[in-house]
Amino acid sequence: MAEFLYRLGRGAARRARTVLGVWIAVLAIAGIAFALFGGTLSTAISIPGTPTTQVTDRLQQELPEASGGTGSVVFQTEDGSPFTQEQKDAIAALAADASEVDGVENAVDPFATEAQRDAQRTQLEEGQAQLDDGRAQLEAARAELDAGQQQLDAARAQAEAAGALETAQPQLDAQQAQIDAGRAELEAQAAAAEEQAPQLEQGAALLNMAQNIRMVSEDGSAAIVTVVFEDTQMEVTQETKDALVAVFDDAPVEGVTADFSTDIAQGIPTIFGIGEVIGLVVAAVVLVVMLGTLVGAGLPLITALIGVGIGALGALAFSGVVEMVSVTPVLGLMLGLAVGIDYALFIVNRHRRQLKAGYDLEESIGLANGTSGNAVVFAGSTVLIALLALNITGIPFLGLMGTVGAACIAIAVMIAVTLTPALLKLTGMRILSKKERAAVSHAEEAASPTAVPGSTKPMSTVSAVLTALVSIAALLVIAIPALDLRTGLPDGSSEAHDSTQYRAYSTLSEKFGEGQNGTLLVVAELDSEPTEAEATAVQAEIAGILFEQDGVSAVAPIGSSEDGSTIAFQVVPEEGPTSESTENLVHTLRDMSPLNGEYEIGVAGTASGNIDISDKLSDALPIYLGVVVGLSLLILILVFRSIYVPVIATLGFVLSYFGALGGVVAIYQWGWLSGVFNVETPGPILNFLPTILVGILFGLAMDYMLFIGSGMREAYAHGAPSRVAVVQGVRAGRAVVTAAAIIMVSVFGGFVFSHSAMIRPIGFALAFGVLLDAFVVRMLLIPALMHLAGDKAWWLPKWLDKILPDVDVEGSSLERRHPHVDHHEPEPASRS
Known part of the structure; x- marks a missing residue:
């Protein structure tokens, strides 16, 4: 390898302009490929085969309207007062417009939802009142019948005592038949009334368990427009999110702020920002201090920037055909910049020491590439292998990260051993400072480039x-x-406090409870197809069990399949999506399946998905x-x-x-x-x-x-x-x-x-x-x-x-095969 790199370095030096042109052309091709084929990056992370994914896939078949991803648009009045009717109407209109966006299944009007819930509550209360009134009337009628029975019994006794029972018997029997008929009718009415009682009680119980699920805050100053997407949470496109945000941003409601949850507004992170620029400046200062010249310091920076440009643009060019997490190209950028600068530095540093020792320019370039370049190839190979090994985890997005990072490392190595020698040739002796060049010209330094000055004593x-x-x-x-160590994915609480995601998260926590930021989707499977009355009873039974668990704030059924054998529930935890209690709740609910030995349940939702990903990665x-x-x-x-x-x-x-x-x-x-x-x-x-x-x-x-x-x-x-x-x-x-x-x-x-x-x-x-x-x-x-x-x-x-x-690795054998010839020494005189 060292001999090959030696020849490669000398060849690149001889054709320096061609090598530079080739790499610039590769950079241009990568840019064109990105412009033509680049797609969008994903802010969602998914792993196939997790419990959340399995539940979501089943929902797509059985209950597709409940399988779509969701997001929240949080409205809040600027002065903290309740919404006016004009503001309510404007928000409702925006929700209707949002429902028309491609990729959006529905955007729920919070005020209509609360009005519907109030109507249900009123209906239940009226039904219960009617039932109570009916029971009271039935009791009064039953009392009248009992009194009539007593009178009849007394009359029968009197007739018998007077010896006139046979004469009065027909009339007494007729009165008894009338009382019996009235009692039978009364019992039938009572039975009919009692048939309604369980449904009313179950409905009241369900409504009570869902009372903490609100779309409008208790003080009337905040409201949530829940957006339901057609695709699953992991598959919602950035175009859909951008179009949705535009609906609300283009028509702001006067006196009201609108903020978006991370499910909607978590954008793609900028690939290069002010912090990265500062890091490069510090790196440049270190290079200047170590190498002593601006030319020498600039060379590793140029090679690194060309390398990361090719790596990042090349990776982004595949984002149109491969689902790529937004952090993937940023990771490639980090690695490409860091190792690209370092690998070029190793070769440049060796070359400078050799020049100061009296080596010729091309001789030094070849030896530096064969020795330090050989170490660079080996070192880069270790990083590359370690990153490619991420594919053995069986986690697709992580394997892709490793592959992209490995590609950026490979590019950095190739640039280091080809473009660096070419630039060293074009730079010539200017890689040394004026003082160093003067010293070389006078042959004042003749030490070996690897010699260690002075005597050495062990510690x-x-x-x-x-x-x-x-x-x-x-x-x-x-x-x-x-x-x-606890792992998870960032939620709105970890975003910058001036971001819309953080404002949405904090408003939801303050006005609706922390759990509203990380609701769970619990799906129950029934063995048979229940009747309407049985379905309500089953919903109340399952919801009651879920509601009793530690860490649960509210439970509400949100839909069922056509045959009623699959029922979906919204479960609101007491704490946020990344809290330990929510993580424990997810595991507790899964461990409870089957409920009562007959209902298989599964848990899904964004919070559940993040917990599954963390568990899979930990394993x-x-x-x-x-x-x-x-x-x-x-x-x-x-x-x-x-x-x-x-x-x-x-x-x-x-x-x-x-x-x-x-x-x-x-x-x-x-x-x-x-x-x-x-x-x-x-x-x-x-x-x-x-x-x-x-x-x-x-x-x-x-x-x-x-x-x-x-x-x-x-x-x-x-x-x-x-x-x-x-x-x-x-x-x-x-x-x-x-x-x-x-x-x-x-x-x-x-x-x-x-x-x-x-x-x-x-x-x-x-x-x-x-x-x-x-x-x-x-x-x-x-x-x-x-x-x-x-x-x-x-x-x-x-x-x-x-x-x-x-x-x-260090190319010692190469140095023996190509020993340095000191051209400063005079040639020996020829014999006459």
């Missing part, structure tokens, strides 16, 4: 022990919050982490030909990973330093963050281990004592690793201040993880542990040493 054993203990203890303490994380750890061990054994080094390097990665998670939980879930990091409402951690962090941080950790550890191995292989080799390796690699880590932290850190609640914790986790891994694990912990192991650090079983291929 003391006491210092190594203390460093190792303090590093491990610090990482473990930082990781403690990770024990309390997949240990498997993926195990695969990555195993992969880490194999790769490092291959590179360093050691057992000890891969073990401590992998354990170091695990420590930095959980340390990064601990920092994320402390800030974004617990709310520590929330003002600094713009965390306005702490809550659960983005559910796919722990998994995606494994793949990315693993790859970057292997990069740093490669550039630090290979220097140690090279020094040891050249005869340095093992503990001296540790110090030499750190000295040789710390400058470039420090610069690379600062650049990555700067780029990732720029995303910490993104406007999107999904992007911010990802940016922080990557930035903090890189910070811990580079400066604590690789710079402190690993050297300390290597010192303590001594020569045993490089032990490898002989049988394994024989079967392992020789991976010359």
Whole structure:
């Protein structure tokens, strides 16, 4: 590989303008493809086969009108007074217009709904009053009949006492028959009245259980227009959402504000914002400080920007045919920028050192590409493999994220080993400062580009022990919050407080209760087709059981299939969609199936779907982490030909990973330093963050281990004592690793201040993880542990040493095949 990259670098240098033109053409093609074929990104995340998806699919067949996604438009008077009739009429008109939008099944007029509910309540009350009046009348009639019976019995007794019973018998019998007929009619009326009683009682019970489900607040100052979409929540298009928002924005109601729930207004996050620009500026400053010239600093930035342009536009070009979550291209942008700058920096830094050592321009470009470029290819391959391994989780959107991220890494590597040599040739000696060029011209520097100046002394054993203990203890303490990790998806409460989503969420919580932001859909399956009376009884029975559960605020039946065998209920939790009580409620309801041993139930809805996704991701994380750890061990054994080094390097990665998670939980879930990091409402951690962090941080950790550890191995292989080799390796690699880590932290850190609640914790986790891994694990912990192991650090079983291929990551064999010729030395005089 090193020889191939050497030739590739020299070839790219000879045809520099052609290579530059080809990459610019590829960038243009990616832009054209995006313009022609790019579709819309999705803000919803779905995983096939989850309990929520299964219930939704069943509803689409049995009860399609209840399977569509929903969203809320929240109206509130500006002065807090009740709506006027004109305002009510205007809102009702907007709801009617919203119902006509393509993709919208219905938009419910809140005032008509409340009026209908009041009418139902009045009807039930009137029915109950009539029933009570009827019962009273029946009791009075029954009392009259009883009195008549007593009189008749007394008359019969008198006639018998007077001996005139036989004469009076016909008249007495006629009166008895009349009383019996009246009693029979009375009992029939009573039976008819009592037949209505259960239905009235069941209706009253259902109405009572649903009393906390309101469309208009009790004070009359807020109202909810519930929008029902034709497609499921995960399939509602952005065009439908945009058209819906336009209906309400284009005709504002005077004195009334309208805000949209996250189901409607959660837009696509901006791919590049002010925070990212600041991160790039910091990266540029680091490059200038390290490389000493604006030309040198600009070169890695140019290659990185071209790479991410190709990667991001190329990924977006497929968004028309592949369902792509909105955060996917942003993740590719993060990775492409960070590794694109770093990979070019490694090659440029090597090239500069060689030029200062007296190498010719093209000779230096080829060797830099064959040595540092070889390390770049290997390092990039580890990141690429880790990201592609996300596909083994069986979670489509996560696998696509990994694939897009891997594609951006691959592009960054290809640009680093082709475009960087071309730009180095076009830049020429200007990659060095004037002072450095003057020094080269006078041949004042003749040191080897890999030489470490000065004498080297190993660290003391006491210092190594203390460093190792303090590093491990610090990482473990930082990781403690990770024990309390709760995952979920962002809801309106985590959005910026000036956003419409947050205002809608807070209004719903304040005026209607937190649970209104995360209603559940419970579907019950009956074994038989009930009659109308039986259906009401079953609805009341099931609703009653659901209503009795802890954490339930209200229950209401919202529809049933044509044959009545499938019944859907709206269940409103007491707390919000990301609360522990709501999560527990979902699991409790599912565990109760079958209710009373006869009704199979399922739970769906946005909150339920998010809980399912979090559970699925949590189940997949240990498997993926195990695969990555195993992969880490194999790769490092291959590179360093050691057992000890891969073990401590992998354990170091695990420590930095959980340390990064601990920092994320402390800030974004617990709310520590929330003002600094713009965390306005702490809550659960983005559910796919722990998994995606494994793949990315693993790859970057292997990069740093490669550039630090290979220097140690090279020094040891050249005869340095093992503990001296540790110090030499750190000295040789710390400058470039420090610069690379600062650049990555700067780029990732720029995303910490993104406007999107999904992007911010990802940016922080990557930035903090890189910070811990580079400066604590690789710079402190690993050297300390290597010192303590001594020569045993490089032990490898002989049988394994024989079967392992020789991976010359640093390209040492290449340097032997292409030794440097010092052109500054005078040629020897020819013999006469």
